[in-house]
Structures are given as C-alpha cells and as structure tokens.
Amino acid sequence: MALRAHPDPGTSDAARDRLLTAAAACFAARGYAGTSVRDITARARCNVGALTYHFGGKHKAYVAVFEQRLAELTGRRVAALRALLAGDPPELATVVHTFALAFLAPLHGSARGRETMMLLLHEMVDGQLPADMIARYMMQPTLAALADAIDRACPGLSPERLALCCQSLIAQLVHVLQVQRLREHGRIDAVPAPDIDATMHHIVRFTCAGVRASIEGTGA
Numbered sequence: 001m002a003l004r005a006h007p008d009p010g011t012s013d014a015a016r017d018r019l020l021t022a023a024a025a026c027f028a029a030r031g032y033a034g035t036s037v038r039d040i041t042a043r044a045r046c047n048v049g050a051l052t053y054h055f056g057g058k059h060k061a062y063v064a065v066f067e068q069r070l071a072e073l074t075g076r077r078v079a080a081l082r083a084l085l086a087g088d089p090p091e092l093a094t095v096v097h098t099f100a101l102a103f104l105a106p107l108h109g110s111a112r113g114r115e116t117m118m119l120l121l122h123e124m125v126d127g128q129l130p131a132d133m134i135a136r137y138m139m140q141p142t143l144a145a146l147a148d149a150i151d152r153a154c155p156g157l158s159p160e161r162l163a164l165c166c167q168s169l170i171a172q173l174v175h176v177l178q179v180q181r182l183r184e185h186g187r188i189d190a191v192p193a194p195d196i197d198a199t200m201h202h203i204v205r206f207t208c209a210g211v212r213a214s215i216e217g218t219g220a
Helices: 013-030 037-044 049-055 058-084 092-108 111-126 133-153 159-184 196-216
Strands: none
Touching (some): 013 111, 037 058, 058 092, 133 159
16 A cells, blocks of 8 residues: 655645644734635645645644644733732732733734734634634633632632623723724724723723722622
8 A cells, every 4th residue: 555645745843833834824814714725835835735634624724723822822821920929919900910911912022922813803703713712722721810810919809700800801901902903904093093001001900990899899
C-alpha cells in the first residue's frame, strides 16, 4: 500500500504553524465567511491540500486558532489578577484597574493582541465556534479569577451580586472594544474615538461605586 503523500513539501510542524498564523490573520481581517481555504494556504505559502492535511478543513482550523488565542488571552488576564492576591488583600480600585488594563491591552499593545481582539469581535457576530468553547476557555476561568479578586478586595457581596458585578465590568470593556472595531471599519465615524485613559478612569470609578452599593443593598 502506497504511503499518503504529504501535501506540503515542508512536512513538519513549521507548515502547521504557518497555516495557523495565516488562518488567524485571514479570519481577523475578513471573518469566517469572508475567508477561503485558498486565502489561508496562499498566505501560508502552502498548497491547498495542506489545510485539510493539518487541520481537517477550514472550520477545524478556525477552532484551532481560537484554542490557541483564547488560552493566551485568558492566561494573561488571570495571571494579572492572581499576582494581586499573592500578598495582602488589594484595593478594589487596583483590582478593577488591573483587570481593565489587561482586558484592553490589545487596543494599544502588540499586533498579535489586536488580531486576537478582532477574531473575538468577528466571532461575536459570526458565531462559528462550538457553543461552550468561549465559555470554557475564557469566560469561566476569567470570571472565577475576577470574582475571587473582587471578593478579596471588598468582601460582603452575595455570590449572585458578585457575579453581576463581574459581568457588568466585562460588559463595559467589551463595549469599548466593539466601538473600536466599528470605527476601524469606518461604520460609525460620527462616534468619537474613545479616550482609553479617560474611559479606564471612568470604568474603575463606576465599577467600584457599583460594587460598594451592591454590598450596602445586599439585604434589600
């Protein structure tokens, strides 16, 4: 029986890495529907059969991109929060500011970070991933770490109100990212670009006030 020929003469993990990098760039720029297998393989300098060989098709390559990027993104956010808990209980404002900074860092950070944000924002619209994947890889570990940090900084919230405070903070930050994405695509030119420093300052103050008000109203 003849051995199956490898579709990419480079054979190896190098070809797979090139395909993964190329797929991430294409999906971030055009979304899932706007990206073809040929777009990815051309960018990766591989023949068309290489994507199927290494990933089993376009959708599995999309999932593989998110497995990698969600792990990176979540790891940074969780590590930033855990570092605060290594010593004495942190100030609530420090927890919120640290988390917001880690969350929004891709807006003014590396090209890879911005690419990851674009991938996530496209996915919010396209919805191509397995239903529980973002929850499992990103939302659950991030919410758990954030809830732990807020509870250490400002104990007294019921589990239900603590969860709501965490979700409120994340929703504010997601909105900032979404506005940035729409502006980059020229869809809301009438909306002024967010001043990230001013926005961060407001989010910290607003969230801290909300957390403290939630504690005061726990018995209501």
